[in-house]
Every structure is written in structure tokens, then in C-alpha cells.
Amino acid sequence: xxxxxxxxxxxxxxxxxxxxxxxxxxxxxxxxxxxxxxxxxxxxxxxxxxxxxxxxxxxxxxxxxxxxxxxxxxxxxxxxxxxxxxxxxxxxxxxxxxxxxxxxxxxxxxxxxxxxxxxxxxxxxxxxxxxxxxxxxxxxxxxxxxxxxxxxxxxxxxxxxxxxxxxxxxxxxxxxxxxxxxxxxxxxxxxxxxxxxxxxxxxxxxxxxxxxxxxxxxxxxxxxxxxxxxxxxxxxxxxxxxxxxxxxxxxxxxxxxxxxxxxxxxxxxxxxxxxxxxxxxxxxxxxxxxxxxxxxxxxxxxxxxxxxxxxxxxxxxxxxxxxxxxxxxxxxxxxxxxxxxxxxxxxxxxxxxxxxxxxxxxxxxxxxxxxxxxxxxxxxxxxxxxxxxxxxxxxxxxxxxxxxxxxxxxxxxxxxxxxxxxxxxxxxxxxxxxxxxxxxxxxxx
Numbered sequence: 011x012x013x014x015x016x017x018x019x020x021x022x023x024x025x026x027x028x029x030x031x032x033x034x035x036x037x038x039x040x041x042x043x044x045x046x047x048x049x050x051x052x053x054x055x056x057x058x059x060x061x062x063x064x065x066x067x068x069x070x071x072x073x074x075x076x077x078x079x080x081x082x083x084x085x086x087x088x089x090x091x092x093x094x095x096x097x098x099x100x101x102x103x104x105x106x107x108x109x110x111x112x113x114x115x116x117x118x119x120x121x122x123x124x125x126x127x128x129x130x131x132x133x134x135x136x137x138x139x140x141x142x143x144x145x146x147x148x149x150x151x152x153x154x155x156x157x158x159x160x161x162x163x164x165x166x167x168x169x170x171x172x173x174x175x176x177x178x179x180x181x182x183x184x185x186x187x188x189x190x191x192x193x194x195x196x197x198x199x200x201x202x203x204x205x206x207x208x209x210x211x212x213x214x215x216x217x218x219x220x221x222x223x224x225x226x227x228x229x230x231x232x233x234x235x236x237x238x239x240x241x242x243x244x245x246x247x248x249x250x251x252x253x254x255x256x257x258x259x260x261x262x263x264x265x266x267x268x269x270x271x272x273x274x275x276x277x278x279x280x281x282x283x284x285x286x287x288x289x290x291x292x293x294x295x296x297x298x299x300x301x302x303x304x305x306x307x308x309x310x311x312x313x314x315x316x317x318x319x320x321x322x323x324x325x326x327x328x329x330x331x332x333x334x335x336x337x338x339x340x341x342x343x344x345x346x347x348x349x350x351x352x353x354x355x356x357x358x359x360x361x362x363x364x365x366x367x368x369x370x371x372x373x374x375x376x377x378x379x380x381x382x383x384x385x386x387x388x389x390x391x392x393x394x395x396x397x398x399x400x401x402x403x404x405x406x407x408x409x410x411x412x413x414x415x416x417x418x419x420x421x422x423x424x425x426x427x428x429x430x431x432x433x434x435x436x437x438x439x440x441x442x443x444x445x446x447x448x449x450x451x452x453x454x455x
Contacts, residue, residue: 021042021043022040022041022042022043022044022045022048022122022123022124023040023041023042023123023124023125023126023127023130023131023134024038024039024040024041024115024118024119024123024124024125024126025038025039025115025125025126025130025131025453025454026038026039026111026112026115026453026454027039027101027131027454027455028106028111028454030108030111031106031108032106032107032108033106033107034105034106035103035104035105035106036103036104036105036106036107036110036111036114037101037102037103037104038101038102038104038111038114038115038118039099039100039101039126039131039454040099040100040101040102040118040123041093041094041095041097041098041099041100041126041131041134042095042097042098042123042134043097043098044098044122044123045087045097045098045099045100046064046087046089046098046100047122048100048118048121048122048123049064049085049087049100049102050064051075051121052074052075052076052102052117052118052121053070053072053073053074053075053085053102054072054073054075055070055071055072055085056070056071056072056073064085064087065087066087066088066089066092067086067087067088067089067092068086068087069084069085069086069103070084070085070086071083071084072084072085074102074104074114074117075117076113076114076116076117077113077116077117077120078113079113081104081105081110081113081114082105083102083103083104083105084102084103085100085101085102085103086100086101086103087099087100088100088101091138091140094131094135094140095131095132095134095135095138095140096134096135096137096138096139096140097134097138102114102118125453126453126454127453128448128449128451128452128453129146129150129447129448129449129450129451129452129455130448130453131454131455132146132149132150132448132451132455133146133444133448136436136444136448141168141170142170142173142435142436142437143434143435143436143439143443143444143447144167144170144172144173144176144391144394144434144435144436145167145168145169145170145173146436146447146448147167147391147393147394147447147450148163148164148165148166148167148168148169148172148388149164149168149455150164150450150451150455151163151164151167151168151234151390151391152164152165152168153455154450156236156285157233157236157280157283157284157285158280158283159233159280159282159283159284159285160233160234160283160285160390161283162283163230163233163234163388163390164390166388167388167390167391171388172223172388172389172394172434173434173435175219175223176431176432176434176435177435179216179219179220179431180428180431180432182212182216183216183405183424183427183428183431184428186209186212186213186424187421187424187425187428189209190209190417190418190420190421190424191421209412209420210409210410210412210413213405213406213408213409213412213424214406214409216405217402217405217406217409220398220401220402220405221402223389223398224389224395224398224399224402226388226389227389227390227392227394227395227398229378229379230388230389230390230395231390231392231395232284232317232378232379233284233379233390234390234391236278236284236285236286236287237284237285237286237287237317237318237374237378238287238289238315238316238317238318239286239287239288239289239316239317239318239319239320239374240289240291240312240313240315240316240318240319240320241253241288241289241290241291241320241322242291242312242313242319242320242321242322242330242331243321243322243323243328243330243331243344244323244327244330247322247323247324247344247345248322248324248344248345248361249290249291249322250290251344251361251362252290252320252322252342252344252359252361253277253288253290254361255359255361255364255367256277256279256286256288256367256370256371257277257278257279257288258279276288276289276290277290281371281374281375282371282372282375284375284378284379286374289312289316291312291313313331313333313334316338317338317378318338318340318374318377318378319331319334319338319339319340320340320342320370320374321334321339321340321341321342322342322344323341323342323343323344323353323355324343324344324345324349325352325353326343326351326352326353326354326355327353328341328353328355340356340357340370340373340374340377341354341355341356341357342355342356342357342358342359342370343355343357343358343359344358344359344360344361345360345361345362346358346359346360346365346366347360347362347363347365348360356373357369357370357373393434393443393447394434397430397431397433397434398431398434400430401427401430401431402427404423404424404426404427404430405423405424405427407423408420408423408424408427411423
């Protein structure tokens with residue numbers, strides 16, 4: 011198809027929005043000024059010979075005209091501003107296959123579109139006020155999710171939950187700044203001591219709200235990146251059996267011979283939607299051969315870096331986890347089908363019968379995410395976490411200085427706190443932040 015300058019516009023973009031390769035359907039998305047004209051040129055609805063009269067949000071079957079070939083597919087038109095990008099958008103749904111999709115894409119270029127950049131569709135949605143910057147990050151978290159918990163957390167972020175919280179805080183700060191500005195403009199009116207104290211109390215209250223969001227990140231980061239779990243204990247206490255039971259299949263070799271596990275054995279499983287990466291380590295004991303000692307050294311390194319350490323014992327002796335903090339440690343009494351649990355432990359299990367396994371799973375999920383965290387986790391991006399901490403620092407400084415500094419000085423910290431919070435939603439984000447966010451996206455999104 012020859013290039014047709016009648017349909018060329020500077021801001022018309024196009025890309026394949028479905029994964030590359032053979033499949034049932036491929037989607038080519040076009041957005042910007044001239045999208046409808048491009049569709050009129052490239053698509054012939056079934057049963058019609060004239061130029062189609064597209065109704066928005068209606069799927070039309072027909073031929074997609076691609077110059078060297080045509081494909082029977084479907085076309086839909088979304089009229090601005092009621093589209094994902096806020097612009098006129100057209101989608102061609104053709105048969106799946108690498109060359110068919112490339113052919114349709116090439117035809118859109120000949121009709122005046124240019125190749126979209128990474129994340130440019132979503133970036134346009136952000137620029138056109140269709141979603142916030144944090145919502146866009148939630149979208150890419152959902153797309154790249156490797157666990158159900160990450161999908162849920164990304165969905166909360168995408169649904170503007172964090173944006174709503176931030177905007178509520180910003181609204182309170184705006185009202186506060188308006189009151190301070192009025193007092194500075196009319197100093198003869200004065201500001202009563204009780205009102206001044208109220209400003210400090212309100213700032214401390216806002217800091218507490220930020221603390222709650224900041225605290226949620228400790229669980230949110232595990233939801234996003236997964237939890238590393240090292241299983242340790244003396245030789246032949248049931249570590250490998252526990253790993254196999256948690257994974258639901260035989261990953262580690264189980265033998266009555268002590269010291270069978272010489273190197274770390276790894277496996278991954280989702281528990282309550284959270285990804286857990288388990289490592290079964292060599293049994294730790296004083297008397298060991300040279301090869302076994304190497305395995306023990308690796309086991310100790312795994313204990314030092316793991317998010318959670320499950321120490322397994324059949325006697326109540328958990329000294330194999332000496333040096334591991336209580337915050338990371340889970341004490342498991344094994345072989346409860348054969349032995350009577352004794353000593354201080356968190357959960358008693360039997361890898362043979364399955365007794366206590368569900369309780370152990372619940373225990374380690376709560377250990378890393380906290381109570382009800384999975385239902386409310388949406389602070390999962392480090393960028394948001396660091397911005398929240400910076401904003402809290404400014405607002406805490408303002409709260410502490412209410413009685414010691416002039417209000418116009420206090421207002422400087424409040425304004426800076428407001429601005430930093432705006433970086434999260436995108437309201438005050440600079441170009442570098444915005445480009446960094448959308449660089450995470452693929453070309454068709």
C-alpha cells in the first residue's frame with residue numbers, strides 16, 4: 011500500500027497490542043487524530059461497499075485491507091474522550107499470527123500512523139487525565155504479576171485507591187495552607203493559640219496516616235517480589251520432607267541417611283496468592299565431612315539472606331537457627347504423627363499426613379504480610395514508599411515547628427510535603443519520573 015499523505019497526522023500512533031506469535035486473535039491499536047479516517051480507509055464492513063459509518067463502541071466484522079493482502083476480522087472505534095487514551099482510538103482484530111499482525115501494522119503506517127513508543131498509549135491516557143501515574147503503575151504491576159496477590163495489589167493501585175488517599179491528604183493540606191495564607195495577609199486579625207495548636211495536631215494526624223501507608227510497604231514488597239524462605243535444622247529431622255509437602259510434589263531427595271542434602275534445593279509455590287521461594291538447606295551439625303561442610307556453609311549463607319527461616323526440629327531443639335532474629339524465625343516441630351511435640355514452637359506438622367501444613371502456610375503468610383494485608387495492600391512500588399517517607403519528613407518538621415517558627419516558614423514545609431505527594435499521583439512529577447514509569451511498559455500498551 012502506498013503512503014497516503016491525506017491521512018497523515020503527527021500524533022497518530024499504532025502498535026500491536028497482543029503478544030507476538032501464533033494465536034487466535036491479534037489486536038492492532040491506533041490512537042490519535044485521524045484514527046477514524048484511517049479505519050475508513052483500511053476497513054470494509056461485511057455487506058457494504060461504501061465507506062463505513064462507524065458507531066462508537068460497536069464491533070464491525072469485515073475485511074481489513076492491507077495492500078498486499080486482506081484478512082477477515084473485526085474493527086471497533088472508540089470516540090474521544092471516551093476511550094482508554096482519551097483520544098480517538100481504533101482497534102483492528104485480525105487472525106493471530108506473526109506475519110498477519112505485522113502486515114496490518116505496516117498498513118497503518120502506510121495510512122499515516124507512526125510506531126508507538128514503549129507505554130505511549132498509557133502515557134497518553136495519563137496526560138489526558140484518564141488515569142493517575144500511580145494507577146498506570148498498578149496496571150503494569152498487574153500485567154507483569156507472577157502471583158495472584160500481586161494481581162490484587164496492582165488492581166487496588168490501578169483502581170486509584172492510593173491516589174484517593176493521597177488526594178484526601180493533599181486536600182487537608184490545601185485547606186491548611188489557605189488558612190495560613192489568610193492569617194499572613196491579615197496579621198491584624200491574629201491567630202488564636204487554640205487554632206495554632208489545632209494546626210499542629212492536624213499535621214501530626216496526617217503524619218500518622220502517612221505512617222500507615224509507609225508501614226504497608228513492608229508487606230507490599232513481599233507481594234511484589236516474592237518471599238524467600240530457608241528451611242534449616244539438624245540432619246534427618248524432616249526438612250526435605252517438609253519442602254516436598256509445601257510444594258506439593260517431590261523436589262528434594264528424602265532418605266533416612268543423615269546428610270543426604272548437600273546443596274540447596276529450591277522450589278516455588280503460591281500460598282494465599284503470594285509467591286514463596288523455598289530453599290531446603292543442608293543439615294547443620296558439628297561432625298561433618300568436607301563436602302557436607304561446604305553444604306553447611308551455603309546453608310548458613312541462605313539463613314542470613316532469607317526473608318523467613320523455618321527451623322525444623324523433632325526434639326524441640328532449634329539451635330540450628332541461632333542468630334536468626336525472632337522477626338524472621340518460624341519454629342516447626344516435625345513428625346507430629348510419630349512424636350509428641352515439646353518445647354517452644356510455632357507450629358507442629360507431619361509431612362506424611364499433612365497435619366499442620368495449612369496452619370504453617372497461614373503462619374508464614376501473616377509473618378511477612380501482617381493481618382489483613384492481602385486485602386488492603388497497594389503500596390507495592392518503592393517509588394511510592396520513598397516519596398511517602400520524604401513527605402512525612404517535611405510534614406513532621408512542620409508539625410514540630412508550629413509553636414517555634416512563623417507560619418509562613420511552616421507553610422514552606424507543608425507546600426513541599428504537598429508537592430512530594432503529588433509525585434505519586436503524577437500531579438507534580440517531572441519528566442524524568444514520568445519517562446521512568448512508562449519505560450516499564452511494552453510498545454503496545
